[in-house]
Amino acid sequence: MSDITREVSGSKGRYVLAQDGAEAELTYSIASHHLIIADHTGVPDVMRSSGAGKALVERLVADAxxxxxxIVPLCPFVKSLSRRHPEWADVFQ
Structure with a gap:
């Protein structure tokens, strides 16, 4: 799996994982210096079951x-993973 890049522009940000010409992304909004809202995770069909979505969330957690x-997990995928990983509880609200 390729490296995950992080892009921030104003109050929005995203993590991108590029693989074989396709991109998976996790987008977020910056609510304050101490709070972000994970609002969307998108994984194209060609990357499904590759672990791309989980890798994006793991990077989000590490950076947080x-x-x-x-992190406020508004995205259903991020919310679901946060519930399955109690070791991440320190960064989720």
Missing amino acids: RAEGVK
């Missing part, structure tokens, strides 16, 4: 920990 940010 490193930056002291809390």
